[in-house]
Amino acid sequence: MGECPQLRSKAKDVTPLIQEILVEVAKETPEQWQARLEAIAPELIEELSVKKEPDKGLKVLDIEVGKQVVMRFAPNPNGPPTLGSTRGIIVNSEYVKKYGGKFIIRFDDTDPQTKRPMLEAYDWYVDDCKWLGAKPDEIVIASDRIPIYYDYARKLIEMGHAYVCFCDGEDFKKFKDAKQACPHRDVSPQENLKYWDKMLSGEYEEKTAVLRIKTDIDHKDPALRDYGAFRIVKTPHPRHEVGDKYCVWPLLDFEGAIEDHELGMTHIIRGKDLMDSEKRQGYIYKYLGWQYPKTTHWGRVKMHEFGKFSTSGLRKAIEEGEYTGWEDPRLPTIRAIRRRGILPEAIRKFMIELGVGETDISISMDSLYAENRKLVDPIANRYFFVWDPVELEITGTGPCTISPALHPTEDRGCREIEVNNKVYLCKEDVEKLQAGSKLRLKDLYNVEITSLEPLQAKYLGDSMESMKKEKMRIIHWAPMDGVPVKVLSPDGEFTGIAEKQVTSELNKVVQFERFGFCRIDAVGEDVVAYFTHK
RNA sequence: GCUCCGAUAGUGUAGCACGGCCAAUCAUACAGGACUCUCACUCCUGCGACUCGGGUUCGAAUCCCGAUCGGAGCACCA
Structure with missing residues (x-):
């Protein structure tokens, strides 16, 4: 039918x-x-x-034939990029890759005061984009382009679509809520130009004047009634190239509207919170006869593991010493994630899998970890690491050297471990033992516990068969000549002993057997490792 | 208060523009099993969802109305 x-x-x-x-x-x-x-x-x-x-992956984009796709990621560099930023970076850049277009990173750094840019963050963003496989084709910094915004502002004033408003914030809100024009709305363009020039020359104090875009003052949606486009900020910009050059700064809706057109954006994908921006900016596009880019929005993302975090909140916590810095493994910054040994490809897949739904979502890092585990498992060498170490003395056998494989299935060679008559065991494992317990020390031999205090055992032979027959537990251990290791993880610190060969794995991800994957971060007096995931 | 979005298994996601092929996809989580000298990997099996109520229709996850829940905007923040 x-x-x-x-x-x-x-x-x-x-x-x-x-x-x-x-x-x-x-x-x-x-x-x-x-x-x-x-x-x-x-x-x-x-x-x-x-x-x-x-079909997996991103939905097809509505593209115009013969037109190159141009998309952007537009952060405010007032803190380091986070896992949240990666969605914008990856989804936008992925589309550009798919359609062979241009990917622009644009720093919307037009607030020197409340969301003051952080100088280091500019490079961090670009650097993290590259690391994620999303090298920008073009880097644009809004604070370098203020004169462009001024030009358009003047144009709009001349056309009678913008006016300088001297209302107090609260007064204007009253007018707006009552769908009434404020007294400044109907002033002539000539007069407004005069006021605008005075604003630019610094004659007015902060908060005393603002340039507004005329929309429909009686629009049923209060969010769309005459919105602010420029305000006065006398705090210098942190970038030395800009400094105190300007005392009039554009607001996001204005700056973004102009730039998206100037840069030839064909598509915008961004958060749902900016849905109204399209309607507000639509007025500017209408006045200037421009065509608005095609937009897609995604909902809010919450991560189970991290809860609510704001850049300013994090900064405060770091300053107070709650975190060690922006790379603290407990933080959702890209820098921290990188340091933990999460691979960019895992993040890409994770973000693409998420898609671009408008639903607000609450996700767990588990999927990201699962993705990463698959990538890292074949390339991570295996080592023993014993946390909360307890010494075990073994009688009935002499010194020996063993050479277990670095990987159970991949052919990656062996490592060598020397054992005399003592090894370290995890306290966690020891607590489950009783006198008479038989167990297998992995890749070494079988022992039987003879005493708990002090912890002693006797050699029972090497036989795999008897180990299987008696269903002995297999546990890992560490040699006495191991190196002290500190593992930094989201759940706190672990200290213990690992095989000394881990010192040759600097910057690589290894698997500490029965513990998890870790990236060896520093090799000094002791080894510092960042926990990746189980 | 006004306005705008959204709702599919524990968590995400596909399907919805154009109603029948949906007894609803995939991933992850969880449970069981195989493999394994790791609690990793891999492989099998299982588990589990269309928010609710009306309407249109021969037929609704899909279209319409309402309710509920969740989110966002109404900043001289981005």
């Missing part, structure tokens, strides 16, 4: 026929159905066994 719409009018006639047939079919067994189906339509059976594979 889907294929032949003209049959739809007969739908009612079909129902009783189907009923009849169903009664017939119900009399037979599933085996008979199978046989019958094979006889009349074998291709349907095949179809049943074929798994449906819906």
